[in-house]
Amino acid sequence: MKKLLFFTLFLSIIFPKGILASGFNLQKIGNLDVTGKISSHWWYSGNDSTMQGESEPGSEVTVDIDGIVNTVTTDKSGTWTYSSDLTVGDHLINLSSGGSEIAFTLTLGNENVDWDAVESGSGEVLPAAGNPLLTVILLGVGVVLILGGRKLYLIDNKY
Structure with missing residues (x-):
């Protein structure tokens, strides 16, 4: 024993x-690396709103953007990617897989960013999980x- x-x-x-156990997570929004970070609101000034993350290999990831629901399947390494042509402005995003859920607002475009809040650090970002x-x-x-x-x-x- x-x-x-x-x-x-x-x-x-x-x-x-x-x-x-490996979990469900969001790693990138366009070129923005969000690995290990949790926020209820993300600002992204780029044009590419492709989202990428990880889940169990072969599992389905449900992507709900402003009430329009689509699904993607992870590859054999557990990576999933979802591409969309989102317009400038706020978008309510809900990602789910295997009982886990990630929900946030994505604001696209420079003119929609509250730069004072970003620079002061008054956002709702939580620290990354430790080792x-x-x-x-x-x-x-x-x-x-x-x-x-x-x-x-x-x-x-x-x-």
Whole structure:
């Protein structure tokens, strides 16, 4: 049992992405890299509104833009791409796949950007998710301490 526990802990430290479930995410809007960032409102001044992201390989991604719904299928590596010709202005976008959902407003064009809010940093952008390695290490240390303490308890009480 101990060998299995330590082997699992070893694998989780060496290959953290291999044991964690891959998720549904948005990586790019045109040339704008949004990987790991969450926002309820994105501003993009470019002309290319192509969206790209990742999901489970072979899964369907539903793309709802201003109430018009389309679907795309991820390739064997899990990458999906959706191209559209959006006009300048605000667009309500809802992306979903496998029970996960990403919803935001996309504002296209320079004249629609509130540059004062962008420069002051008063937007609603959340920080990117961190590396799970520290969590896995702390979990492993906790398991070792619990099992070690149980063993000492059993030895002291002669069970």
